[in-house]
Amino acid sequence: MNDDDPYLSEEEQALHARLKVLQQEHADLDASIEALMLMPVPDQLMVARLKRKKLTLRDEIVKIEAIVLPDIIA
Numbered sequence: 921m922n923d924d925d926p927y928l929s930e931e932e933q934a935l936h937a938r939l940k941v942l943q944q945e946h947a948d949l950d951a952s953i954e955a956l957m958l959m960p961v962p963d964q965l966m967v968a969r970l971k972r973k974k975l976t977l978r979d980e981i982v983k984i985e986a987i988v989l990p991d992i993i994a
Contacts, residue, residue: 949974
């Protein structure tokens with residue numbers, strides 16, 4: 921689906937934009953966690969906080985995807 925699709929309402933376009941932002945934040949957190957884990961002595965508290973934030977973002981992504989991408993029963 922194209923973001924420039926004229927058939928999308930403003931609300932749907934906003935959801936798509938929010939989804940992209942959340943997905944990018946999720947990927948950034950993943951990279952941050954990976955970089956922390958490569959340190960000789962990783963800060964386990966920071967890793968745990970980032971993982972918790974990553975899970976929160978994932979939950980929000982799933983909620984938005986459920987709205988934007990309806991189930992298709994074949």
